[in-house]
Amino acid sequence: MVKITTICCIGAGYVGGPTMAMIALKCPHIKVTVVDISQPRIDAWNSDELPIYEPGLDEVVKACRGKNLFFSTDVAGAIRESQMIFVSVNTPTKKTGLGSGKAADLTYWESAARTIAAESKDNKIIVEKSTVPVRTAEAIEKVLKRNCSDASVQFDILSNPEFLAEGTAISDLTAPDRVLIGGKIENEAGQAAVDALAEVYANWVPKNQIITANLWSAELSKLAANAFLAQRISSINAMSALCEATGADVAQVAHSIGTDSRIGPKFLNASVGFGGSCFQKDILNLAYICECHGLKEVADYWYSVVGMNDYQKSRFVRRVVSAMFNTIRNKKIAMLGFAFKKDTGDTRETPAIDVGKGLIEDGAQLAIYDPQVKEDQIAYDMEGMMGNITCYKTAKEALQDAHAVTIMTEWDEFKSYDWKEIYDVMQKPAFVFDGRLILDHDHLREIGFIVYALGKPIDPFIKSAEGA
Numbered sequence: 001m002v003k004i005t006t007i008c009c010i011g012a013g014y015v016g017g018p019t020m021a022m023i024a025l026k027c028p029h030i031k032v033t034v035v036d037i038s039q040p041r042i043d044a045w046n047s048d049e050l051p052i053y054e055p056g057l058d059e060v061v062k063a064c065r066g067k068n069l070f071f072s073t074d075v076a077g078a079i080r081e082s083q084m085i086f087v088s089v090n091t092p093t094k095k096t097g098l099g100s101g102k103a104a105d106l107t108y109w110e111s112a113a114r115t116i117a118a119e120s121k122d123n124k125i126i127v128e129k130s131t132v133p134v135r136t137a138e139a140i141e142k143v144l145k146r147n148c149s150d151a152s153v154q155f156d157i158l159s160n161p162e163f164l165a166e167g168t169a170i171s172d173l174t175a176p177d178r179v180l181i182g183g184k185i186e187n188e189a190g191q192a193a194v195d196a197l198a199e200v201y202a203n204w205v206p207k208n209q210i211i212t213a214n215l216w217s218a219e220l221s222k223l224a225a226n227a228f229l230a231q232r233i234s235s236i237n238a239m240s241a242l243c244e245a246t247g248a249d250v251a252q253v254a255h256s257i258g259t260d261s262r263i264g265p266k267f268l269n270a271s272v273g274f275g276g277s278c279f280q281k282d283i284l285n286l287a288y289i290c291e292c293h294g295l296k297e298v299a300d301y302w303y304s305v306v307g308m309n310d311y312q313k314s315r316f317v318r319r320v321v322s323a324m325f326n327t328i329r330n331k332k333i334a335m336l337g338f339a340f341k342k343d344t345g346d347t348r349e350t351p352a353i354d355v356g357k358g359l360i361e362d363g364a365q366l367a368i369y370d371p372q373v374k375e376d377q378i379a380y381d382m383e384g385m386m387g388n389i390t391c392y393k394t395a396k397e398a399l400q401d402a403h404a405v406t407i408m409t410e411w412d413e414f415k416s417y418d419w420k421e422i423y424d425v426m427q428k429p430a431f432v433f434d435g436r437l438i439l440d441h442d443h444l445r446e447i448g449f450i451v452y453a454l455g456k457p458i459d460p461f462i463k464s465a466e467g468a
C-alpha cells in the first residue's frame, strides 16, 4: 500500500477548504495543497479574511498555512506533485438541456478530470469529495483513461462523500460520526487505494468509524443521507401547518415524538424551510436518477419533500400578508437573518430569498440585517429587487420604524436583544413573525407584540385579522 505524503484538492470551497485544513492539522507529515481556478478565492484563503465564515476555521488554517497547508491557483503543478487528488468542485443543478432543473451538472467535475488526465505522469488516487450521481466514478474513470497520454498511468477512483454541516464544519470534521470510503474493493488495487485513504483518516478518526463500501453504495449513500435529513424537516414542517390549523403546538409534538428512540430528537425543528446548497439539489438529483430508472413513484415521493419545502415558504409569506390586514404595500418589514442557517454566511437556497421575493411582490420594503452576509451577496441573490431592499449593518437600524420583523435565520444574537426597546421604536401594531422558533413568544406578547410563531397556536389578533 502506498504511503501518502502529498495530497491536493481541486476546489477551495465550503468543503474543500475546511476538509483539507483538517487533514493538514491532523497529518503534519502530509503536504496538502488546495487549488482553485478562482484567483480571488485563493487570495482570500491566503489572507486574514477567509472566503467563508465557519466557527473555528481561522484557528485551524492559521496553525497549518505555510507549513503543510498551501492554497494556490496552480492546478496543474499541484496535480503533478500529489499522490492523492481530492475533487471538491461544485456540482449544481443543471440549468439547461436534458435533466434541466433536476440532474447534477458535472461540467466542473469533468473539466477537473480532464486536467488531472493531462497533467498526470505517475499513478494517482482520485477521491470524489463532491456529491455526485451514482456511477459518476465510472464515467470519470473513462475520461481519465482516454485523456491521459501515458497509458501506464493508473488511476484508482474512490468515493469519499463529505457529511459535514456548514456552521459546525470544524467540529464535524474533528469528530465525524463516520467516514465513508467507497472503492473497487473487489480487486487488489482498489482495496489498496481504499486502505491508503483510510490510513490518512486513521490519524484522528477511530478505525471502527471508517466505513468502506463499494463505489456505487458510497455515491448513493450521500444522496440518500441528504434526502432523509431533508425529509425529516419537511415532515415536521407538514405537521406545523396542521398544528396551526388544530391549535396543537409543533414544539410539543416534536418533543413528544423525538423522545421515541426509534425517531430521535434531531432535525425535528419546524422552520420556514430548509436551504443550503445541498438538500434541494441532491434530492432533485436523486429523484431524477429514479426517473431515469423508470421508478416514477419513488421519484415522486422524493419530489414531494421539495414541494413541501416550497409550500412552507409560501405559507409563511401568506401569513405575514394576511396577519397585517392583507396589505404590506410600502410597509417596512425587517428581516433578521439572511443566511440559510446560523454560523455561516452562505446564502445558497436560503428561504430568505423566496420569502423576501414573496413579500416584495406584495409591495413590502425590506430592511435586511444579517451578522455575516454582506450587502453585495444580498444584491446578487435578490437581483432586480434592490429598489425594495435596504441592507443595514445593525439590527437596530433595520428595526427602526418597522411594521414587522421576520426571523429568517436562528442566529443566537437575536435571542439576546432587548425586545422591549425594539417594540418602542417600531410602528404599532408591531408584529413578530418567528420563522425559526427561537424567541420567547410569551415575553414578546407581554411587551405588546402581535406574534406569529410557526406551528404554534395562532394569536386571536391574527385570527381576526384573517377573518377566521
Ligand SMILES: NC(=O)c1ccc[n+]([C@@H]2O[C@H](COP(=O)([O-])OP(=O)(O)OC[C@H]3O[C@@H](n4cnc5c(N)ncnc54)[C@H](O)[C@@H]3O)[C@@H](O)[C@H]2O)c1
Binding pocket: 010, 011, 012, 013, 014, 015, 016, 035, 036, 037, 038, 041, 075, 088, 089, 090, 091, 108, 109, 111, 112, 129, 130, 131, 132, 162, 163, 164, 165, 166, 277, 278
Ligand atoms: N457545502 C456543503 O455543506 C457540502 C457538504 C457536503 C458535500 N458538499 C458537496 O461538495 C461539493 C463542493 O461544494 P462546496 O459547497 O464546497 O462548493 P463551492 O462552490 O463552495 O466550491 C467549489 C469550488 O470549486 C472551484 N472549481 C470549479 N471547477 C474547478 C476546476 N475545474 N478546477 C479548479 N477549481 C474548480 C470553484 O471555483 C469553487 O471555488 C459539491 O458537490 C457539494 O454538493 C457540499
